[in-house]
Amino acid sequence: MRANCSSSSACPANSSEEELPVGLEVYGNLELVFTVVSAVMIGLLMFSLGCSVEIRRLWSHIRRPWGIAVGLLCQFGLMPLTAYLLVISLSLKPVQAMAILIMGCCPGGTISNIFTYWVDGDMDLSISMTTCSTVVALGVMPLCLYLYTLSWNLEQNLTIPYQNIGITLVCLTIPVAFGVYVNYRWPKQSKIILKVGAIVGGVLLLVVAVAGVVLAKGSWNSDIIPLTISFIFPLIGHVTGFLLALLTHQSWQSCRTISLETGAQNIQMCITMLHLSFTAEQLVQMLSFPLAYGLFQLLDGFLIVAAYKMYKRTLKIKHRIKNPALRVEARFKKKSTSPKETSAFLEVNEEAALTPGPSGPMDLHRAVMPTGQISCAK
Structure with missing residues (x-):
């Protein structure tokens, strides 16, 4: 494929002169909405998620960055290659x-952090990957774009939004560092902040999605191919990221994290780069793809979270069926009126579950009996 994205007639706009002001007006509104909402979302969200980060585990990821390395390979290896293959095919x-290639070369977005929290992923690895991919994008993003467009006739220079990358880094590191400090000093309060932040983050994601749909209604074009790519592209990222993490013998928790980090891209950075590099006529054609990608990656994330919750619930039901002690525990908790008795039963039952050996009626009877009666029975 040979691309010629200059400002000449090689890249004509589909819209007429009457449609162009509408596209420009929509883009101006979108730029303002995404800038303000994204700044608020990133700040609050990263502070609350930073409250789940433990310094010891974070340092272990930095000291042995195998998971981070796999994530960066997915982010700047699989995603640009996938974008290039989709474009030429x-x-x-x-x-x-x-627009598709630039999206594939962008670093990971903060949306992956909230989804990682909802699927019980490795938050230390997720935040480390998001931060590292943003730093690495300063050099690797221009390199990927240069290599994959080497065979194209690009008469128009691409502008890398270094200022936008720097702002993203600030919005990542400062709130996360403050959240880590709060978790270190006040661990109980940090759990409350984390739960509230997860709810607020979900609401803000929905606000961004609704705002994108409403404000972008004038910029959607009739070409179905870019919309189809925007639907399958994040799915390919999730699947290939999970498989690569699995092949490199990462834990299940890390596999879920790397999968979500791979499919989630920084939409705001892609839009900023398009705005800095292309003319207004070209933006009318290009803007619909990153907006559609952002909406579909939100939809994919919610579907992954829902599937994980159903899977987790199914495992709990199967575990209760196979382990009769859990059914006894459930009946005991309903009948028990004393919190101390319930706590003592749970402690005894947990020890019994962890200790290998025969599990019969006598064992269950002794587990429910108070400690004094057990010693007398002996």
């Missing part, structure tokens, strides 16, 4: 091809 206009 489908008949796309040059400006649309550039």
